[in-house]
Amino acid sequence: MTTTLDAAPAVSSHLHPRASWDVADHPTPTGREEVWRFTPIDRIEPLFLDALSGDNLAWETSLPDGVRIEPISRDEARERSVEPPADRIAAVAAHNAGYAALLTIPEGLELDAPIVIAGTGRDDHVKEHLVIEVGRRARATIVLRYRGHAQFMAKTDVRVGEGAALNMVLVADWDDTALHGGQASYLVGRDAQVRTVAVSLGGKVVRLVDTARFDGPGGSIEQYGLYFADAGQHLEHRLFVDHNEPHTSSNVDYRGALQGEGAHSVWVGNVLIRANATGVTTYEQNRNLVLTDGCIADSIPNLEIETGEIAGAGHSSTTGRFDDEQLFYLMSRGIPAAEARRLVVEGFFADIIRRIGVGELEEKLMDAIRDELAVTVGGAS
Amino acid sequence: MSLEIRDLHVDVMTESGPKEILKGVDLTINPGEVHAIMGPNGSGKSTLAYALMGHPKYTITSGSVVLDGVDLTHLAVDERARTGLFLAMQYPVEVPGVSVANFLRTAKTALSGEAPKVRTWVKEVNAALASLDLDPSFSARSVNEGFSGGEKKRSDIAQLGLLGPKYAVLDETDSGLDIDALRVVADGVNRYLADGTHGVLLITHYSRVLQYIKPTVVHVYMDGRIVASGGPELADRLEAEGYEQFEARADA
Numbered sequence: 001m002t003t004t005l006d007a008a009p010a011v012s013s014h015l016h017p018r019a020s021w022d023v024a025d026h027p028t029p030t031g032r033e034e035v036w037r038f039t040p041i042d043r044i045e046p047l048f049l050d051a052l053s054g055d056n057l058a059w060e061t062s063l064p065d066g067v068r069i070e071p072i073s074r075d076e077a078r079e080r081s082v083e084p085p086a087d088r089i090a091a092v093a094a095h096n097a098g099y100a101a102l103l104t105i106p107e108g109l110e111l112d113a114p115i116v117i118a119g120t121g122r123d124d125h126v127k128e129h130l131v132i133e134v135g136r137r138a139r140a141t142i143v144l145r146y147r148g149h150a151q152f153m154a155k156t157d158v159r160v161g162e163g164a165a166l167n168m169v170l171v172a173d174w175d176d177t178a179l180h181g182g183q184a185s186y187l188v189g190r191d192a193q194v195r196t197v198a199v200s201l202g203g204k205v206v207r208l209v210d211t212a213r214f215d216g217p218g219g220s221i222e223q224y225g226l227y228f229a230d231a232g233q234h235l236e237h238r239l240f241v242d243h244n245e246p247h248t249s250s251n252v253d254y255r256g257a258l259q260g261e262g263a264h265s266v267w268v269g270n271v272l273i274r275a276n277a278t279g280v281t282t283y284e285q286n287r288n289l290v291l292t293d294g295c296i297a298d299s300i301p302n303l304e305i306e307t308g309e310i311a312g313a314g315h316s317s318t319t320g321r322f323d324d325e326q327l328f329y330l331m332s333r334g335i336p337a338a339e340a341r342r343l344v345v346e347g348f349f350a351d352i353i354r355r356i357g358v359g360e361l362e363e364k365l366m367d368a369i370r371d372e373l374a375v376t377v378g379g380a381s
Numbered sequence: 382m383s384l385e386i387r388d389l390h391v392d393v394m395t396e397s398g399p400k401e402i403l404k405g406v407d408l409t410i411n412p413g414e415v416h417a418i419m420g421p422n423g424s425g426k427s428t429l430a431y432a433l434m435g436h437p438k439y440t441i442t443s444g445s446v447v448l449d450g451v452d453l454t455h456l457a458v459d460e461r462a463r464t465g466l467f468l469a470m471q472y473p474v475e476v477p478g479v480s481v482a483n484f485l486r487t488a489k490t491a492l493s494g495e496a497p498k499v500r501t502w503v504k505e506v507n508a509a510l511a512s513l514d515l516d517p518s519f520s521a522r523s524v525n526e527g528f529s530g531g532e533k534k535r536s537d538i539a540q541l542g543l544l545g546p547k548y549a550v551l552d553e554t555d556s557g558l559d560i561d562a563l564r565v566v567a568d569g570v571n572r573y574l575a576d577g578t579h580g581v582l583l584i585t586h587y588s589r590v591l592q593y594i595k596p597t598v599v600h601v602y603m604d605g606r607i608v609a610s611g612g613p614e615l616a617d618r619l620e621a622e623g624y625e626q627f628e629a630r631a632d633a
Contacts, residue, residue: 328437329473329474330476330484330487330488332458332468333484334459334491335459335491337457347476351477
């Protein structure tokens with residue numbers, strides 16, 4: 001049932017380091033490597049440690065009928081994976097995970113209620129490998145939610161079967177002391193629809209690598225992201241969509257706000273359209289709203305096209321402060337400056353939040369954004 | 382009780398430093414009056430509108446704007462609005478992700494100091510939209526996003542009716558409207574004027590709108606100042622003879 005993708009032709013690009021299960025193939029980064037040059041190596045160093053850990057997050061799960069989660073061996077997890085680790089954090093996580101977990105959504109199962117997996121850290125050092133298999137024509141929403149303090153390394157592999165629809169929401173709402181790194185790999189089946197929403201609010205350093213590729217033509221992946229970097233926080237999202245099949249589509253839209261001295265966000269969006277992948281549609285955008293002085297937003301879209309027959313491809317990246325015209329318009333109707341700014345930021349994120357599709361969570365996140373904004377913009381009057 | 386503009390001088394910041402656009406504007410608008418300001422392109426008509434509302438790009442260097450005894454000159458934009466001034470912009474701004482309903486409720490709350498009553502408010506909003514031929518579904522849309530030019534203008538005039546400011550500055554609200562939309566917008570402005578307690582400064586490039594909104598006074602505005610004032614017949618003269626006849630006065 002599984003397809004091995006190790007045989008997929010490697011791409012001759014510095015953007016895609018050689019993937020390998022062997023930790024030795026991923027030397028500890030120095031910060032000079034292309035893919036590590038934005039990351040604060042000194043602060044993320046604990047995530048490079050190649051050692052077993054018995055710690056675990058305190059898990060609370062909500063599994064609708066028909067959905068199974070079970071432990072599997074490290075070898076089985078490798079066999080079921082989409083691809084080997086692309087970097088040291090993922091390699092260390094997979095190699096040293098106490099056990100791997102397999103979440104199965106059977107073929108044809110259509111779920112209205114979300115699958116919720118919430119982990120709370122209690123000063124733990126946790127390595128994890130999670131494999132998710134979504135059966136053909138199944139439809140589900142999965143919410144992964146992280147809180148508390150932890151050093152958390154995760155390798156996640158998601159196989160989405162033919163014609164299935166998966167909505168995957170990841171909320172990193174850690175304490176501001178947490179370290180979180182990892183790799184999530186999606187294999188999108190023929191005509192399958194995958195949507196991911198990554199929300200990064202907490203954590204001292206968060207570095208998430210997402211890769212996506214296709215197991216047949218007609219699949220689509222939409223990836224949305226929302227992040228709010230405060231003083232001293234580093235939030236990094238690296239995405240790679242590999243259009244290895246024809247008539248596939250991808251749409252990436254990540255939006256972030258930054259406030260406070262040393263707030264740092266990194267967004268790298270790589271899209272590759274291979275020679276055989278004709279009729280592809282892709283668009284990626286990253287928008288950053290800088291709320292105060294002293295913030296850095298790095299934003300790098302890359303588009304590699306190896307075929308002349310594309311349906312549409314583009315990208316955009318904008319980083320800026322508040323739009324004076326928007327604030328003027330709102331204030332000209334009597335709305336005080338602080339509230340006008342709050343409205344604009346909420347509006348900026350509303351487009352991402354509404355993609356989550358879990359009403360209660362959408363409201364909680366809007367509240368969380370209001371709390372973040374109260375720091376610099378001022379609370380609601 | 383009036384909106385008094387006294388010897389208003391305004392600079393705009395440009396790359397080569399501040400540049401004076403308004404060169405001494407005097408104007409008094411009493412409740413129940415409509416003052417039309419007509420002038421050629423580039424004469425600074427929009428600068429007058431923006432400066433009155435307090436747009437950050439423009440600086441009042443001397444003179445004053447006093448609304449019913451309150452000096453607006455040094456007040457922030459939102460404070461001017463709460464004092465009773467309203468601006469319908471030539472190009473209303475899109476605010477993505479902020480629904481019209483949320484925007485209007487927030488504005489009404491800020492202006493009146495308390496949240497409007499949920500039950501009656503929704504009806505009021507829908508009625509205000511309907512009076513400008515806008516579907517109730519506009520409430521759920523983002524402010525001005527994806528609206529046609531005409532829909533933006535009609536939405537601004539719906540706000541005028543709903544928020545009920547003491548004085549309204551309408552900056553080329555008529556431009557870009559076809560004749561049907563112009564009638565709808567003019568009806569909205571006339572309803573706002575009906576009880577005689579509100580004043581309007583109507584900035585326009587064309588006399589056409591004055592067939593639908595009757596001006597009390599028409600001012601000819603050139604190169605940052607008012608060069609002539611008169612009754613509605615002045616608009617007809619401008620239409621027939623153009624602005625050239627006033628150029629000498631502007632240069633004086």
